[in-house]
Amino acid sequence: MIIRNGMIVNEKNMFISDIRVENSIITQVGKNLSKHQAEEEFDAKGYYVLPGAVDAHTHFDMPQHDIKTSDDFYTGTRAALKGGTTTIIDFAESENVENLDEGLLAWHQKAKGKSYCDYSFHMTVSCFNQDIEKQIEKLVKEGITSFKAYTAYKDSMGLYDYEFLKLMDCIAKNSATLCVHCENDEMMKHFETFRTLPNFDLRNHPLSRNNIVEKSAISRIIDMAEFTGAKVYIVHVSTKEGVFEIKNAKAKQLKIYAETCPHYLLLDETKYELENFESAKYIMSPPLRSKADIKVLWDALAEDDLDTISTDHCSFNFQTQKQLGFYDYRKVPNGIPGVEHRLELMLHNFKSHNLEFTDVVKFCATNPAKIFGLYPQKGALIPGSDADILLVKAEVSKISEKTQLQEVDYTPFEAMELSFKVKHVIKSGKWAVKDEKIVSSKPWGCFLKRNRG
Ligand code: URP
Numbered sequence: 001m002i003i004r005n006g007m008i009v010n011e012k013n014m015f016i017s018d019i020r021v022e023n024s025i026i027t028q029v030g031k032n033l034s035k036h037q038a039e040e041e042f043d044a045k046g047y048y049v050l051p052g053a054v055d056a057h058t059h060f061d062m063p064q065h066d067i068k069t070s071d072d073f074y075t076g077t078r079a080a081l082k083g084g085t086t087t088i089i090d091f092a093e094s095e096n097v098e099n100l101d102e103g104l105l106a107w108h109q110k111a112k113g114k115s116y117c118d119y120s121f122h123m124t125v126s127c128f129n130q131d132i133e134k135q136i137e138k139l140v141k142e143g144i145t146s147f148k149a150y151t152a153y154k155d156s157m158g159l160y161d162y163e164f165l166k167l168m169d170c171i172a173k174n175s176a177t178l179c180v181h182c183e184n185d186e187m188m189k190h191f192e193t194f195r196t197l198p199n200f201d202l203r204n205h206p207l208s209r210n211n212i213v214e215k216s217a218i219s220r221i222i223d224m225a226e227f228t229g230a231k232v233y234i235v236h237v238s239t240k241e242g243v244f245e246i247k248n249a250k251a252k253q254l255k256i257y258a259e260t261c262p263h264y265l266l267l268d269e270t271k272y273e274l275e276n277f278e279s280a281k282y283i284m285s286p287p288l289r290s291k292a293d294i295k296v297l298w299d300a301l302a303e304d305d306l307d308t309i310s311t312d313h314c315s316f317n318f319q320t321q322k323q324l325g326f327y328d329y330r331k332v333p334n335g336i337p338g339v340e341h342r343l344e345l346m347l348h349n350f351k352s353h354n355l356e357f358t359d360v361v362k363f364c365a366t367n368p369a370k371i372f373g374l375y376p377q378k379g380a381l382i383p384g385s386d387a388d389i390l391l392v393k394a395e396v397s398k399i400s401e402k403t404q405l406q407e408v409d410y411t412p413f414e415a416m417e418l419s420f421k422v423k424h425v426i427k428s429g430k431w432a433v434k435d436e437k438i439v440s441s442k443p444w445g446c447f448l449k450r451n452r453g
Pocket residue numbers: 059181283284285286312314334335336
């Protein structure tokens with residue numbers, strides 16, 4: 001197949017060119033490519049041609065207490081694909097915290113044959129001992145090269161500092177990457193001792209995990225990363241104070257990488273003032289922040305102090321699942337959907353925040369691929385890369401729950417305007433989305449063994 005005369009957008013440059021795809025791989029990028037016999041041609045004049053986006057933070061088919069996320073791998077990756085995401089990295093968890101293989105196997109079963117995107121997993125680590133160390137070593141050899149740990153939730157899945165230090169030693173030894181959810185657990189617990197608002201008041205959620213809660217945990221994790229030499233990726237950074245810590249760490253050349261999400265860039269804390277329990281739609285951790293925080297997040301992207309934009313897609317239905325916390329803010333399932341709209345939202349918003357078109361590719365595709373050991377297979381349109389190709393047009397539309405593919409009864413970005421549309425998607429060299437419609441009811445996403453990144 002030849003895609004002709006499109007505006008190719010990679011992380012650093014944009015230029016008009018043709019792309020040749022053979023089997024599932026990009027074999028040539030250049031002008032006036034000569035047609036092989038019977039080769040399909042697509043006229044991409046007027047289209048932006050982007051590498052398939054990589055979402056390094058999703059939660060599909062994930063249990064939370066007695067329920068599970070409303071999107072599984074089928075519905076979640078179908079929505080992702082429609083929005084231009086062709087690779088996802090989901091967080092696998094093990095019920096038996098002593099046995100990571102059990103969790104990984106469960107996640108393979110959830111994804112196999114059901115994923116429209118190519119996929120991999122970060123493996124969550126909820127305790128640390130010599131046996132877990134051996135398991136990590138084995139998993140890295142099998143292509144699971146990133147792990148996740150929580151500073152929050154110490155009573156269940158969170159780790160204590162002495163465990164973090166040992167885990168980071170192990171991560172450094174194996175040249176792996178540790179993703180960390182950074183919130184200070186003690187501060188969140190302490191909040192309950194001076195809380196004045198009643199249980200049902202959803203404003204408790206942002207108050208219980210204010211900026212200092214995130215900053216404190218990020219700062220401590222960075223100290224431990226410096227002490228151990230581990231490569232650390234801080235997930236869902238939401239505060240200006242967190243950005244400040246990360247900026248300093250990067251200035252010291254530490255191996256610290258950081259992510260933010262569309263909801264932290266586009267929505268603010270006034271969502272916790274809504275009537276009729278509507279605020280529950282925005283309950284995830286960390287919570288939404290102030291306009292001042294939002295400005296710092298955008299500036300941090302422009303200055304490369306943040307590295308990626310992923311979604312932390314973790315969908316719960318408003319009507320049946322978020323309502324579980326109607327009488328107690330602590331029981332609202334935590335999470336927000338976003339996998340379908342991330343790329344188009346960023347394409348609409350980059351210009352007004354001093355970013356370039358190429359930056360959208362960098363944050364949504366190239367950097368996540370590089371950090372997590374998938375580059376240049378993913379995240380670039382260059383010879384040798386997988387033929388995951390987006391054909392995007394400048395076209396106005398609006399986000400609506402009514403038209404989304406995500407299996408959830410709301411979108412936090414309802415009625416937001418978009419100025420670019422993912423019209424067609426080629427996934428592994430085959431048409432996967434045509435005219436905004438999913439081509440096949442049978443997904444062909446594959447598990448990706450990753451390098452150490
Ligand atoms: O509230 C959130 N972010 N839910 C998803 C799970 C997690 O902690 O990332």
